[in-house]
Amino acid sequence: xxxxxxxxxxxxxxxxxxxxxxxxxxxxxxxxxxxxxxxxxxxxxxxxxxxxxxxxxxxxxxxxxxxxxxxxxxxxxxxxxxxxxxxxxxxxxxxxxxxxxxxxxxxxxxxxxxxxxxxxxxxxxxxxxxxxxxxxxxxxxxxxxxxxxxxxxxxxxxxxxxxxxxxxxxxxxxxxxxxxxxxxxxxxxxxxxxxxxxxxxxxxxxxxxxxxxxxxxxxxxxxxxxxxxxxxxxxxxxxxxxxxxxxxxxxxxxxxxxxxxxxxxxxxxxxxxxxxxxxxxxxxxxxxxxxxxxxxxxxxxxxxxxxxxxxxxxxxxxxxxxxxxxxxxxxxxxxxxxxxxxxxxxxxxxxxxxxxxxxxxxxxxxxxxxxxxxxxxxxxxxxxxxxxxxxxxxxxxxxxxxxxxxxxxxxxxxxxxxxxxxxxxxxxxxxxxxxxxxxxxxxxxxxxxxxxxxxxx
Numbered sequence: 001x002x003x004x005x006x007x008x009x010x011x012x013x014x015x016x017x018x019x020x021x022x023x024x025x026x027x028x029x030x031x032x033x034x035x036x037x038x039x040x041x042x043x044x045x046x047x048x049x050x051x052x053x054x055x056x057x058x059x060x061x062x063x064x065x066x067x068x069x070x071x072x073x074x075x076x077x078x079x080x081x082x083x084x085x086x087x088x089x090x091x092x093x094x095x096x097x098x099x100x101x102x103x104x105x106x107x108x109x110x111x112x113x114x115x116x117x118x119x120x121x122x123x124x125x126x127x128x129x130x131x132x133x134x135x136x137x138x139x140x141x142x143x144x145x146x147x148x149x150x151x152x153x154x155x156x157x158x159x160x161x162x163x164x165x166x167x168x169x170x171x172x173x174x175x176x177x178x179x180x181x182x183x184x185x186x187x188x189x190x191x192x193x194x195x196x197x198x199x200x201x202x203x204x205x206x207x208x209x210x211x212x213x214x215x216x217x218x219x220x221x222x223x224x225x226x227x228x229x230x231x232x233x234x235x236x237x238x239x240x241x242x243x244x245x246x247x248x249x250x251x252x253x254x255x256x257x258x259x260x261x262x263x264x265x266x267x268x269x270x271x272x273x274x275x276x277x278x279x280x281x282x283x284x285x286x287x288x289x290x291x292x293x294x295x296x297x298x299x300x301x302x303x304x305x306x307x308x309x310x311x312x313x314x315x316x317x318x319x320x321x322x323x324x325x326x327x328x329x330x331x332x333x334x335x336x337x338x339x340x341x342x343x344x345x346x347x348x349x350x351x352x353x354x355x356x357x358x359x360x361x362x363x364x365x366x367x368x369x370x371x372x373x374x375x376x377x378x379x380x381x382x383x384x385x386x387x388x389x390x391x392x393x394x395x396x397x398x399x400x401x402x403x404x405x406x407x408x409x410x411x412x413x414x415x416x417x418x419x420x421x422x423x424x425x426x427x428x429x430x431x432x433x434x435x436x437x438x439x440x441x442x443x444x445x446x447x448x449x450x451x452x453x454x455x456x457x
Contacts, residue, residue, distance in 0.1 A: 009028075009032065009036070009040060010040055010043055012028075013025075013028060013040055013044075013052070014044075014048075016028065017044075017048050017051055017052070022055050025051070025052055025055035025056075026055045026056065028052075028055075029052065029053075029055055029056035029057070029060055029061075029064070030056070030057070030060065034060060034063040034064045034067055035067050037052070037056075037064045037067075038064050038065075038067035038068045039067075040052075041053075041064065041068055041072075042068065042069065042072060046075060046076055046079070049068075049076060050076070050080075052064075053065060058091060059091075062088070062091045062092055065088065065092070066092060066093065066096045069272075069273070069276070070099055070100065070103065070272070071272040071273070071276040072276075073100050074100065074103045074104070077100070077104065082111060082112060082115060083115070085112055086112055086115040086116060089101070089112060089116065090116065090117075090120065093140055093142060093167055094123060094124075094127060094140045094141045094142055094242075095127075095138060095139060095140040095248060097124065098124060098127040098128055098137075101124060101128065102128060113125075123141060127139075127141070130212065131213070133215055133216055133217075134212065134213050134214065134215065134216060135210050135211065135212055135213070135214045135215070135216050135218075135219045135233050135244060136212040136213070136233065136241070136242070137216060138216050138219070138244055138248045138251075138252060139212070139233045139241070139242030139243060139244045139248075140167050140242055140243060140244075140245065140248070141241070141242045142165055142166050142167045143166055143167065143168070143171075143173060143230075143232075143240075143242065143243045144159060144162045144163070144166045144168075144169045144171070144172045144173065145162075145172065145173045145174070145175045145179075145240065146158055146159070146172055146173075146174060146175070146199060147174070147175065147176070147177075147199075148174045148176070148182055148183065148198070148199050148200040148203060149198060149199075149200060150198065150199060151195065151196055151197065151198055151199075152190055152193045152194065152195050152196070152197055152198075152199065152202075153195040153196065155172070155190060155199055156190060156191075159172065159187075159190070167243070167245060168229060168230055168243075168245055169187055170186060170187045170188075170229055170230075171184055171185075171186055171187075171228075171229060171230050171243075172184070172185050172186070172187065172190065173207075173232055173240055173243075174199055174200075174203050175240055178237075178239065179239045179240055180237065180238045180239050180240070181207060181209060181232055181234055181238055181239070181240045182203070182205065183199075183200075183203035183204055183205045183207060184203060184204050184207045184232070185199060185202060185203045185204065189202060207232060208222065208226060208228070208231065209231065209232045209233070209234050209238075210222060210231055210232070210233055210234070210244070211233070211234060211235070211236070212233050212234065212235050212241055212242070216244075216252050217252060217256055217345075219231060219233075219244050219249065219252070220244075220249040220250075220252040220253050220256075221346075223244070223246055223249040224249070224253075228246070229245065229246050230243045230244065230245045230246065231243065231244050256345075259428075259430070260341070260345070260428075260430040263428065263430035263431055264338070264341075264430060264434055265434075265435070266289040266290075266293060266434075266435040266436060267285060267286055267289060268284075268285035268286070268288060268289060269285075270282070270285060289435075292436075293435055293436065293439050296436075296439035296440065296442070296443065297439065297442075299443055300439070300442050300443050300446055303443055303446045303447055303450075304446060307446075307450040317392070317396055317399075317400075317453065318449075320390065321382075321386065321400050321449075322445075322446065322449055324382065324400075324404070325400070325403050325404060325407055325445045325446075325448070325449045326407075326441075326442045326445040326446065328375075328378060328404050328407055328408055328411070328445075329407035329408060329410060329411035329441040329442070329444060329445040329448075330411065330437065330438035330441045330442060330445070331411075331438075332371065332374065332375075332407075332408045332411035332412050332415065332441075333411030333412065333414050333415035333437040333438065333440075333441045334415065334434040334437050334438060335412075335415065336367060336371070336411070336412040336413075336414075336415030336416045337414075337415035337416070337418065337419055337432050337434065337437050338415075338434070339367075339416075340367075340415065340416045340419045340420065340429070341419045341429045341430055341432065343363070344419055344420070344423050344429050345429070345430075364416060364417075367412060367416050368409070368412070368413070370412070371408055371409045371411075371412030371413070372405075372409060374408055374412075375404060375405035375406070375407075375408030375409050375412075376405055378404050378405070378408060379401035379402065379404045379405040380401065382397075382400050382401050382404050383397045383398065383400065383401035386400050386401075395456055398456060399452055399453050399456040402452055402456070403445075403448055403449050403452045403453075406448050406452065407441065407444065407445045407448050407449075410441070410444055410448065411437075411441045411444075411445075414437065414440060414441060414444075415432075415437055418432045418437070419432050
């Protein structure tokens with residue numbers, strides 16, 4: 001839908017820019033959805049983007065700018081005059097503002113900070129201090145809060161005053177004098193409640209909350225689990241410091257899924273989209289993995305060289321069935337790694353590998369039984385094919401079958417346990433990509449194949 005809008009509207013916008021039609025651009029910004037305008041701005045030159053934004057009302061201008069990709073935002077503010085940049089940052093939501101400022105050069109960031117109010121300056125410094133993977137890095141400080149000792153009528157009046165500066169008012173957080181979280185009430189409950197009743201009598205006291213140091217993925221899972229629109233973020237003293245809204249959680253889930261997809265393909269995750277990433281960065285992030293996988297392949301070549309003295313005894317067997325053995329182990333390992341990486345991601349990577357191992361012994365035992373069953377089935381199939389269709393001897397067919405079941409069990413074991421080990425070490429299990437698993441298991445498959453062949457033949 002956005003593509004069709006962009007195709008239809010972009011030529012008209014470019015014409016208005018060419019003719020300097022300020023009234024038309026103002027009408028365009030007032031009628032078209034900010035997301036669509038942001039998509040169109042991605043296709044324009046930097047000066048043209050500012051021409052469009054300068055003809056929009058301030059609130060609409062900020063909303064459009066916040067929907068532009070972060071990389072493009074960074075490019076747009078590079079040459080922007082400090083007073084205009086300061087005005088822009090002052091009106092942006094706190095989480096989007098911090099995301100942009102974290103990508104600006106230190107000197108320019110400091111220059112802007114000096115022009116901001118001291119309260120905003122302190123808030124930005126505090127948000128920038130949180131770890132990138134923590135809840136604090138994605139939370140917003142723009143939330144609605146009320147004391148517990150006021151009536152519903154008073155609460156609605158106060159909420160009207162807070163609404164323009166709050167990212168969401170559907171959830172109203174009840175705080176004490178020290179800003180400790182006491183309870184929560186939804187806007188729906190406020191509207192339906194009697195005007196003279198006190199908030200303390202109707203608020204929900206058992207509020208699900210997250211710590212500011214919790215992993216951001218854990219916050220996203222909490223929002224998904226309870227179907228919340230927002231979750232409160234508190235510090236060590238249970239004081240409310242911000243909230244994470246559902247749209248920020250969606251961004252986290254998308255980023256984590258993208259990162260896992262990159263790692264599963266043996267590519268170091270990109271910070272921006274492929275189109276916005278510099279060529280040298282892409283070469284580095286892809287090349288570093290390819291070099292490592294090449295080292296694994298050279299290790300495999302070394303193993304083959306070690307067993308080269310055995311080639312003369314069963315050269316045909318090696319040429320015909322070694323790819324089968326290597327493929328069986330690699331494929332089984334990749335399947336198992338995919339299942340366990342996903343399981344760890346859903347259960348929470350913040351838990352140690354030891355606890356995961358203890359809690360999932362039955363799952364690991366089940367995976368071992370699956371591997372043994374699949375390996376046996378493949379072994380029987382390969383035995384029949386080698387014996388009947390390739391006319392190999394019985395001992396050779398047994399060697400092939402026994403090797404296949406062994407490498408399938410080994411591949412499954414490595415595919416299941418290596419992600420758990422990485423999780424135990426505090427690393428991302430998704431590093432155990434399918435190409436890496438396949439490379440490791442190729443070495444094991446070659447070694448196993450020759451050892452069994454030497455023993456049985």
